[in-house]
Amino acid sequence: MSDLPSSVRALLADASGPESRLELRSLPTADLGDGDVVVAVSWSSVNYKDGLASRKDGKVARIDPLVPGIDLAGTVVDPGSSALATGQRVLVHGYDLGVAHHGGYAEYARVPADWVVPLPDGLSERQAMTLGTAGFTAALSVVALEEHGLTPGAGPVLVTGASGGVGSVAVSVLAGRGYEVTAVTGKAEAADWLRSLGAADVVDRSALDVSRPLQRETWAGAVDCVGGETLAAVLASLRYGAAVAASGNTGGVAVPTTVFPFILRGVNLLGIDSVRCPIERRRAVWARLAADLRPASLEDLATDEVPLEEVPGALARILDGGARGRTLVRVS
Incomplete structure (x- = not known):
């Protein structure tokens, strides 16, 4: 700890006033929060949850300022009493990070040792954040579907919210594993990019039928990043015994469906949570993201890169629905 600066450069969300403020400040190192391990942060990323955490009305942040x-x-600069080594490359996400514990938009982070994932061989720090929480969530979704029995020869797989972080990684991972992927997006201008990631077909989200609880059996599986009526439409059009891995709620938290897809077609709704995922599974899935789950178009998933100074604008874009793919944050 003696080699650490007395303060670090950080982007703080301050909700103490009538409106939220996002400001670059000098944060005392002693205020980084509890934890065993200190990491010199090189990269972070922009996620929808980060946008909510930066706003007073986002109902995500649980400390202020954050x-x-x-x-x-x-890179680990102080391993504390953990089994990690000084100089070891690592990544951290989930748990309370960036919500109830200071997160990645600072030059240093202090975190509990059991939140830390050693960076797998074959992934750089930048590539790890090209994947980030979104990529991990996408990988968890694919793993859950395959554990349920989905195989590349089973039929077409649907990915909703495909131009977003989770959806775009899911398209690339599934295509790399040999699946026939149909990508759903509300952004017509993203169609060519989604095809370059491996989508066999791209459809507009308005084409999803939400009028009937049961529709033609079409999809052998699905990754839903949207929720709401979109998830209801997916459930209604899954094949008998198929499953959807659901992780998003940008389309709403209420799902207007009936019991029919579940009791007449035996479909399965697989909930995907990347926040409280046990560390052993977390580390195992990250090892696979560097190997058999590595997206075929990893370098194409990062569509933007910003320094800390430009993060407020990037957060505004993702909240407004104007972001595509993954936006990286160059911290140091």
Whole structure:
């Protein structure tokens, strides 16, 4: 700890006034929060949850002020009493990071040792954040579907919210594993990019039928990043015994469906949570993201890169629905 600066450069969300403020400040190192391990942060990323955490009305931040950033990658500078080594490359995401504990938008982070994932061989820190929380969530979704029995020869797989972080990684991972992927997006201008990631077909989200609880059996599986009526439409059009891995709620938290897809077609709704995922599974899935789950178009998933100074604008874009793919944050 003696080699650490007395203060670090950080982007703080301050909700103490009538309106939220996002400001670059000098944060005392002693105020980084509790934890065993200190990481020099090199990269983070922009997620929808970060946008909510930066706003007074986002109902996500549980401390004030807060350094947002629900994921980070960097190098251990103080391993504390953990089994990690000084100089070891690591990544951290989930748990309370960027919500109730200062996150990745600062030059250093202090975190509990059991939140830390050693960076797998074959992934740089930048690539790890190209994946980030979104990529991990996408990988968890694919793993859950395959554990349920989905195989590449089973039929087409649907990915909703495909132009977003989770959806775009899911398209690339599934395509790399040999699946026929149909991508759903509300952004017509993203169609060519989604095809470059491996989508066999791209459809507009308005084409999803939400009028009937049961529709033609079409999809052998699905990754839903949207929720709401979109998830209801997916459930209604899954094949008998198929499953959807659901992780998003940008389309709403209420799902207007009936019991029919479940009791007449035996479909399955698989809930995907990346926040409280046990560390053993977390580390195992990250090891696979560097190997058999590595997206075929990893380098194409990062569509923007910003320094800390430009993060407020990037957060505004993702909340407004103007972001595409993954936006990286260059911290140091």
